Amino acid sequence: DLSRRQLANYRNERDRIYRRFAYGNGQLPPGVGDQLAALANRFPALHYDPATGVAKLDSDMLFSSGEAEIGNPSRELLDEFARILKSEPAQDLRLMVVGHTDDRNIAAGEVQSRYPNNWHLSSARALRVADYLRAHGVDEERMGVAGFAKYQPVASNTTEQQRQLNRRVEIFLIAPEVPVVGWTETMPTLYR
Secondary structure, eight states: OHHHHHHHHHHHHHHHHHHHHSGGGGOOSTTHHHHHHHHHHHOTTEEEETTTTEEEEEHHHHSOTTOOSOOHHHHHHHHHHHHHHHSGGGTTOEEEEEEEOOSOOOOTTHHHHHOSSHHHHHHHHHHHHHHHHHHTTOOGGGEEEEEOTTSSOSSOSSSHHHHHHHSEEEEEEEOTTSOOTTTGGGOTTTTO
16 A cells, blocks of 8 residues: 555654664763653653654644644643753753644634645744743754654554644754754864
8 A cells, every 4th residue: 555655664764864863873961861751751742762862742732733832731841841951961962843744734714824734834833842942941053943744744644543643743852963954064074
């Protein structure tokens, strides 16, 4: 079946990217990984992968459907996430905040006037999380923002439960020396 093969290809590509961009092949600075794992244990909407240094935030907990405003239940989680990122062991990490949506079109009306399509919505959600972290002390020079709309699913979009898995924001923790689009020109040793 074509969609299963496409999903398998997406997963393989994601795994390759995770391995490439993981901080020190999955080893975050001492204590940072443990703090993130403890935070994920307290907040089920945060999924932390210690092998890659990727933190996934369920968008349904962060945002109402079709919205990019962070809800109150998410603020405590993001406050503590920001505290960890500002700690001395984590202060050199860079972050790529990435928004994703399911494959449903934006409903017509007021929501569609703000977010004409899923590209706009996924980017707005990622930007909202980055702005929140910045407002809580995470240096904006450490962050990048991207939106992938419906094009990086982690599940097929055939049921509501699967679509919910695809509505998420991911935060990639990136070592200072790892090249990332947009930051490569600031790394003088990259092309030598």
